[in-house]
Amino acid sequence: MAVRGAPADSTSAELMLVLAYILMWTLLLGFVYFGFRRQHRLAKRIEHLEQALDGAEEDVHKE
């Protein structure tokens, strides 16, 4: 069954097209952006772990 259309609908086709593309790309880029943010947080956690290990190593050497 093919799309039949709604002749009475006066919504702008251009507006619908642009809105659809904007929303789809926003969703996609938002997902990628939050991935980057998560990666950044992870890098910070690794940095903290490294600092903690460095501190522990120094303590061992002092002893």
Add this chain to the structure above:
Amino acid sequence: MVRSQLGFAVLAASTVLVFAILIAFVFLHTPTAQMAAGGLAQKIFYFHVPAAYGMYLSGLVCCIASAAYLLRESDTRNALAQAAAECAVVFGSMVMVSGPLWAKKAWGVYWAWEPRLTTSLLSVLVYLAVVMLRGFVGSGPAEKKFAAALGVLGTFNLPFIHFAVSWWGGNHPTVIGGGGGGLAHPAMRQALGLGFLAMTLLASVLIWSRTRLLRLSARVEHLEHRAAAAGVSEGE
């Protein structure tokens, strides 16, 4: 490790290239169709349908990885299942936002509780539940197993989406096979094929990068536990 990074870079660059070609092809080569249903709005089709295919693909990966995790637990399988579920939500959301905008022009309403739309919404909600379960309930073994079971069960809905139109009818057109969605011009079929290729590449890039991120996150978590157990204090 370097080969893997190179492979990822090639895949990501190919995805960008194919998307650029797809966008140019859709707007410069495909004819405006379905004048009674909005004309230009029909061009939503070239991203809407491939995005639905992206959801199927991600859902399938989620199902296989979840089943593999239930058979034998591993961080990689868990990360792959989670990454695929997240991608299924993203692709499903792309379908859910683009479809109603086209429907408003084609059918005169944004939403109709008809079989294809309802089953699609159900699938997005199932994958969203998998993501929420992992994100907010916890990361213990029981939660992971429950999320994996939901990931497997959620995939059983995908064939219902695909065959909903031929089984139960409704407003939504049959796109592949059957009566066809009105892809009369060869350029329209080529654009759809290009769309499928673009979404396959995009799904691969997103699932790959997300899996890597989640695996790394799990490794850091293990290291933090080990450091705490060894009496190494953090955040100084």
